Amino acid sequence: MKVTVVGAGAVGASCAEYIAIKNFASEVVLLDIKEGYAEGKAMDLMQTASLNGFDTKITGSTSDYSKTANSDICVITSGIPRKPGMTREELIGINAGIVKTVSASLVEHSPNTILIVVSNPMDTMTYLVHKITDLPKHRIIGMGGALDSARFKYRLAEALEAPISDVDGMVIGGHSDKGMVPLTSHATRNSIKVSEFLSEERLNQVAADTKVGGATLTGLLGTSAWYAPGAAVSGLVQAIACDQKKVYPCSTLLDGEYGLSDLCIGVPVVLGRNGIERIVDVSLSDAEKEHMKASAEGVKKTNGLLEL
Ligand SMILES: NC(=O)C1=CN([C@@H]2O[C@H](COP(=O)(O)OP(=O)(O)OC[C@H]3O[C@@H](n4cnc5c(N)ncnc54)[C@H](O)[C@@H]3O)[C@@H](O)[C@H]2O)C=CC1
Numbered sequence: 001m002k003v004t005v006v007g008a009g010a011v012g013a014s015c016a017e018y019i020a021i022k023n024f025a026s027e028v029v030l031l032d033i034k035e036g037y038a039e040g041k042a043m044d045l046m047q048t049a050s051l052n053g054f055d056t057k058i059t060g061s062t063s064d065y066s067k068t069a070n071s072d073i074c075v076i077t078s079g080i081p082r083k084p085g086m087t088r089e090e091l092i093g094i095n096a097g098i099v100k101t102v103s104a105s106l107v108e109h110s111p112n113t114i115l116i117v118v119s120n121p122m123d124t125m126t127y128l129v130h131k132i133t134d135l136p137k138h139r140i141i142g143m144g145g146a147l148d149s150a151r152f153k154y155r156l157a158e159a160l161e162a163p164i165s166d167v168d169g170m171v172i173g174g175h176s177d178k179g180m181v182p183l184t185s186h187a188t189r190n191s192i193k194v195s196e197f198l199s200e201e202r203l204n205q206v207a208a209d210t211k212v213g214g215a216t217l218t219g220l221l222g223t224s225a226w227y228a229p230g231a232a233v234s235g236l237v238q239a240i241a242c243d244q245k246k247v248y249p250c251s252t253l254l255d256g257e258y259g260l261s262d263l264c265i266g267v268p269v270v271l272g273r274n275g276i277e278r279i280v281d282v283s284l285s286d287a288e289k290e291h292m293k294a295s296a297e298g299v300k301k302t303n304g305l306l307e308l
C-alpha cells in the first residue's frame with residue numbers, strides 16, 4: 001500500500017506520522033515544493049521508526065512526482081493555512097491554484113488513485129478536483145467531517161464529564177465556521193441520547209463550540225491545527241487501505257442525496273478499498289434539514305468564486 005502526502009507542512013507531516021505509527025502502509029511519500037523540506041521531514045520521521053516500532057518506509061521529494069507513481073491513496077494538504085481572524089473561505093485565491101496543479105500531477109502519475117482533499121476551503125477544493133480530473137466520484141474524498149466529529153465528541157465528553165470512549169456523535173455539512181451541522185439529536189453516551197443528560201442550552205453551547213473548533217485553535221496557535229487533522233486523515237486512509245467499511249462523514253459529490261446536488265459537502269459515507277462505497281442517508285430533524293440547506297448554500301457561494 002503506497003500513500004502519497006502532498007504538503008510536508010504541519011498537517012501533512014502529522015498525517016504521515018500517524019499513518020506510519022499505525023503500521024498498515026508499506027510506503028509513504030511526502031512531497032513539497034520547498035527545496036529539501038519533504039526529504040528532511042521524511043528523514044526525521046524515519047528516525048522515529050525504531051523508537052515507535054513501525055516498518056513503513058517514508059521518503060521525501062521536492063516536486064518530483066515520478067516518486068509518487070502508482071500511489072493507491074494520495075492526500076492533498078498543500079496550501080496556506082489561515083491566520084487568527086480569517087475564515088477558511090479567504091484561502092481560496094491561493095489554494096485553488098495549488099490544488100489544481102497538484103491534483104493534475106498526482107492523477108497523471110497515479111491514474112488509479114483515491115484522492116483525499118484536505119486543503120481549505122475543503123468542500124470547494126474537493127469540488128474543484130472533480131472539475132479538473134476525470135476520477136470517478138467515489139475516488140474523490142474531502143476530509144473535514146471526521147475532524148469536526150472528533151471535536152464534537154471532545155466537547156460532548158467535556159459537557160457530560162464522561163470519557164470520550166463512551167461518547168458518539170457526528171458532524172455533517174460544510175467544513176466552515178457557520179456551515180457545520182453537529183447532529184446533537186443523534187449523539188449518544190453509551191447508546192443513551194445525550195439529551196437525557198444535558199439541557200438544550202448546554203447542547204447548543206456544545207454545538208457552537210464545535211463549529212468554531214478550528215477558529216479557536218487558530219486563535220491559540222497563530223496558525224491552524226495539525227494533530228487532530230493529521231489523525232483524522234490517517235483514519236480515512238486506514239479505512240480505505242484496510243477495507244474497514246467504516247462510516248465517516250466525508251465531503252463527496254452529491255447527486256440528489258439530502259435533496260442536494262452539484263456540490264461537495266459532508267455526509268456520512270462507508271469507506272472501504274474502493275473509496276466511498278456508499279452514501280448513508282440519515283433522517284434529520286426539521287432544524288437539521290434547514291441547517292443543512294443553509295450550509296449547502298454557503299458552500300455553493302464559495303464554489304461560485306472558482307474560475308472553472
Ligand atoms: N480539511 C481540514 O479539516 C483541514 C484543513 N487544513 C488545511 O490544510 C492546509 C495545510 O495546512 P498546514 O499543513 O497547517 O500548512 P503548512 O503551511 O504548515 O503546510 C503547507 C505546505 O504546503 C506546501 N506547498 C505549498 N504549495 C505547494 C505546491 N504547489 N506543491 C507542494 N507543496 C506545496 C508548503 O510548502 C507547505 O510546506 C491549509 O489549507 C489548511 O487550511 C488544515 C487543518 C484541517
Ligand SMILES: O=C([O-])CC(=O)C(=O)O
Nearest residue numbers: 082088214215218224225
Ligand atoms: O481551522 C482551520 O482553518 C483548519 C481546519 O480546517 C480545521 O482545523 O478545522
